[in-house]
Amino acid sequence: MEQQHSGSITVNVASARQFRIPPGPTESYSSAEDLFCWIIENFGLYGDIYRASVVGTEVYVISAPEYCERILRLNWQNYARKGQVVKRIALLLGNGLIASNGEFWANQRRMMQPAFSKNSISGMVEMIASINNELLDKWRQAAKRHEAVNVTRDVSSMVLKITLVAIFGDDYNVVAPHFNVLAEESARNLEFARSFSPLRKIILEVIAQRRRDNRAAATDILGKLMQARDRERGQPMPDAQLSKEVMTLVVAGHETSAGLLNWLWYLLSQHPRxxxxxxxxxxxxxWPAVPTMDSFPKYAYTRKVIDEALRLYPPLWLMTRKAINDDHLGEFFVPAGTEIYISPYLIQRSPQLWEEPDDFDPDRMSPSGSYDRHELAMCPFGAGPRNCIGEQFARLEIQIHLIMFAKELVLRYDEQKLPEISTGMNLLSKHDIIMRPEIRGQ
Structure with missing residues (x-):
């Protein structure tokens, strides 16, 4: 079979003749550039699929839902979760659920899924509401004193506490002082990664102490993961892997929800209608004194507001994959070894999929408004077998927060300068968003 080499990728010439190679920029991406801005700029030039060289690697940048469906759902086993973003995550968190692949990943996912079932999450509603109430009282007092609040830092600290209590339960006070760095430091670089070694040790100590105290069957997420067993061999997760999975859950569960709430309050301040x-x-x-899972489906417009915020500011702004074997996306050939970049941000702001895509309009999220859109025109939590395991939990804590706070408060944004986007692992604001809470009706 005739083959040629293109960079580090071997191209099947017969397949390449049958399908096209996407167009793209001739100049390579430089690491000195902002990847987020570079991807958006080339999307404007080349559309919903283009080929580029990124740090010496051949990459297809994808923002068409039908291509995403093939990669994430229909032929997902051909696309390993690899790439520059995943390398950074693996450096930071180890080979946990986000960075692993193949049968190892599938086994881990099966073992962890019960901890995120509807029944498991329903038991956390009262806890989430209680922690929200602590911050709500702080913002009430600020409103009475006509003082501003740091929304970015406050919601980050609150979501971190929810995440740690959900995972560690009664051991929250043991671990919390060690994890404050997640709320205090937004950088996710090599120096930050080094600070994680002591955190893994803390997790291992908690696991060991639970066994000594006969608390391995605690009902929090850590307890459920300690009780999980491999389907084939009936073995528990090794402690070293358990610590990696817990670190992954803490970091991913904290930063995504906190970032979305940060943007959500800013959006509401700019759209009074x-x-x-x-x-x-x-x-x-x-709003019941003791909310349950049955409390939430009736809040239809609240869900639309959340979905529209997720559309405009998806925390997971970039997903990366790598083709294991040759494939095709529509008329385009994908050689084995090609890295794939999928940007929910681009998809969810595409003018081909959304009218006035940069506008905040929760009404567009009505069921009747989505009949003519591809299902993956919205994919803030990914899609397919590798979608975010914590999606239900994240949606629940965001909805509880919005209901509790928006019933009582209005937040005003008085700054003239618009918030800037910062892109690392997630889509965050470059600077803290400072707002002024007011009691509604006063």
Whole structure:
């Protein structure tokens, strides 16, 4: 079979003749450039699939839902979770659920999935509401004193506490002082990665202490992971791997939800009509003293607000894969070894998929408005077998927060300068967002 080499990729010439190679920039991406801005710029030039050289690697940048469906759902086993982003995650967190592949990943996912079932998450509603109430009281007091609050830092600390309590339960006070660095430091670089070694040791000490105290069957997430067994051999997860998975859950669970809430409050401050519609729904519907999972489906407009914020500011702005074997995406040939970049940010702001794509309009999230859109025109948590394991948990904590706070408070953004985007592992604001809370109706 005739083959040629293109960079580090071997091209099957017969397949390449049958399918096209996507167009793309002739100049390679330089690591001195902002990858986020570079990807957006070339999307404007080349459209929803283009070929580029990124740090010496051949990459296809994808932002068409039908191509994403093939990669993430229909032929997902041909696309390993690899690439520059995954390398950074593996350096930071080890070979956990985000960075692993193949049968090892599948086994880990099976063992961890029960900890994120609807039944498991439903038991956390009261805890999430209680921690939200601590911050709500702080913002109430700030409103009475006419003081501003640091929304970015406050929601980050609150979400971190929720995440740690959900995972560690009664051991929260043991681990919390060691994990504050996650809320205090936004960089996710090599220096930050070095600070993680002591955190893994703390997790291992908690695991060992639970066994000594006969608390291995605790009902928090760590307890459920300690009780999980391999389906084939009936073996528990090794402690070293358990610590990696817990670190992955802490970092991913904290930063994604905190980042989305940060953007959500800014969006509501800029769109008073949407904010008023949200307030009207919350005034109309009672909030129970002890909320349960049954409390939430009725808040239809609240869910639309959250979905629209997720569309505009998906925390997971870039997913990376690597083709194991030759494939094709529509008319385009994908050689084995090609890295694939999928950007939910580009998909969810595509003018081919959304009218006025940069506008905040929760009403577009009505079921009747999505009939003519591909299902993966929205993919903030990924899609297919490797979608985010914590999606239900994240949606629940975001909804609880929004209902509790928006029922009582309005947040004003008085700065003239618009917030800037910072892209690392997630889509964050470059600078802290400072806002002024006001008691509604006063």
């Amino acid at each position: 949407s904010r008023d519609k949200l307030s009207a729904e919350l005034d109309r519907l009672p």
